[in-house]
Amino acid sequence: MKDLETIQGSRIYGRRQAKPLKENSAARLNEYLPKYSIKPGKSGFVELSKLFDHNPTEYWLEIGFGKGEHLVEQAKANPTIGLIGCEPFINGVSGLIDQMVRDNVTNIRIFKDDARLLMDALPDQSISRSFILFPDPWPKKRHHKRRVVNPGNLAALSRILKKNAELRIGTDHHDYCRWILARLMENADFEWKSEHPDNWHIRPDDWPPTRYEQKALKAGRKSTYMTFIKKAYN
Template sequence: MSKDSHPHMRSFGRIKSRPIKPRQAALMDSLLPKVRCPETPFDPRALAPAATEVWLEIGFGGGEHMAAQAARRPDVLILGAEPFQNGVASALRHMDEQGLANVRLHDGDVRDLIARLPAACLQRVFILFPDPWPKARHHKRRLLQAELVEDLARVLAAGGRLRFATDWADYADWSLARLLASPHFDWPAARADDWRIPPADHITTRYEEKRLGDCAPVFLDFIRR
């Protein structure tokens, strides 16, 4: 596990639940050190000079979406950040089974990773179904705060895209308000179907199919000005 530290309030809960399966535990020892993002400032292009774009998935869960996108776009380098060790282990399994060479992982808080990235180095960012922290007293723990919006604006190139998805109505409203308040992002949605219907390139995960929230999934796609 990465030993990052930062002044921000923790936006995630536990970092481990059930015991990690032996095969995945072995990958944590053998594969993770090879695909872990550098722990000092770095340019992601240096990790994959032939990549046409660099994407970031924040909180990739079990890694299904990230792995599927990486398989679909082998020309893209995908950075994935996830503090939950079981999720990291699951992602490593997907990478190993599919032979994915275009994924790099950060097993910790994404804000530490973003701080190491140069400006305008990303073309896409995914934040899919993050912890909603539904109780009002916990809203300060939600990931998508104004500070993170600013950080994402710094690392996204002009024309880059940010996708936020949630199945909690209040979190959708919360996130939309913060992104609309930013001078760095445009929301091109023109009708309800633009956020109610999954985007054509979206990949549904098992978590999404469980419908644990209080509304149908909402997809908010923004463009960096």
């Protein structure tokens, strides 16, 4: 697996830790993270077939799961799927583990670092669905290069997504929404699945809410829910 130094534009822009973890959460993190965390095999690639206790029918990936509400709900609703969550913010990872333990969820594996490192270590066409929900908008122009939805990450996703796989992206930020659509439209590997323009403001039933979406709602901001399909031609 590569380290961040060898990845262009190397550092992660965001917090790795906020306030110290509560004693119980820290204990749960220490106990469960080693069991659920993802380590690449000798080849440098993640050996998906060895990752889960069950034999998943598909693998789904969430990038930047925050505190993990969406990931846990998807895992509970889809017990045959192997879910992979990626999040460098340790308080978020701890929040996910608390929910997994509380709800006895075992079909999630965690990568506690930058999504770029994980994507690099996933095999070609191995992921059937991917989620990037309410990524940090980095509104200032000089910070746009920090946006997670960018040409490099879309190329990495295109490599690891299966043909006809879904990429779901949600945002409450108008400018980032336009940016996301533009980046996806200029990438020939994806097409936007929009049956009707009104649909973007309606969260699909099988798309559980997230903490940031709820925050936006409380602040009176509408969100956009976009689904892209990885084209089948390559």
